[in-house]
Amino acid sequence: MKSRENSPHATCRRLIVSLGALSCALLISSCSESTKEKEYETPQAVCGIKVPADILDPLLPEGEKATERSTTASGVKRCYVSVDDKVVLSASIEWYEADTPVAEIASQTVGADPDDKVSADKRYSYSGKGGAGLIRCEDSSKIDKDVDGDLYSIVQISGDPADASAVLKMVEAYTTAAPAGGGCEIDI
Known part of the structure; x- marks a missing residue:
């Protein structure tokens, strides 16, 4: 058997x-x-432009050290935020032709799709890759009188796309804080 x-x-x-x-x-x-965690303190500003840490934090990966580097040239102020020497986020303030739609700016700069989300007031365009916002400068005396254009903030996320609502919060915070952080004083 x-x-x-x-x-x-x-x-x-x-x-x-x-x-x-x-x-x-x-x-x-x-x-x-154990999962790797953020060993650095989230910055309270992006190259001098105040952004609350709770808004910036969701866009930054884990790592040991966060640093930033800024450049200003040809009417563009750019900031690079790096974690462990790898750029993870960049933000800039740039001049564009007056009345350029914010979705077009986001499309040209961060590779956002022109059909990405645009805020109801048409001031912000955003996606998981980044976004753009129209900066409103209160003190027009700081703007070059020879400039016939608008000033925009641009935020770009490196690597995998982030949550679009988190990107919108970052674009709004950066755009709103730009004038107080010297964003309206960019020389062309």
Whole structure:
């Protein structure tokens, strides 16, 4: 009489049970591994333009050290935020022809789709890749009188797209704070 223990079905069952146990063990061990966290303090500003840390934080990855670097040339003030020496976010203030639609600015600068989201007041355009906002300078005496254009803020996310609503909050905060942070004083 043949034993059921050596039948092909029993061998298959043992293999399935073994694979299931192995899968569970791997899953449990991967869940119990410590995840890397942010070891740096989230900046309170992006190259001198105040942005609340709780708005910037969701757009920055884990890592050990956050740094920033800024440049100003040809009517553009640009800031690069890096984590562990890798640029993860860039923000800029740039002049464009007057009345250029904000969705067009976002499309040209961050590769956003022209059909991406635009705020009801048409001041902001945004997606998970970045966005743009129209800066309103209160003190027009700081703007070059020879300029016939509008000043825009642009935020670009490097790597994987972020949550679009988090990007919108960043674009709004950066755009609103730009005048107080010297954004309206860019020389052409």
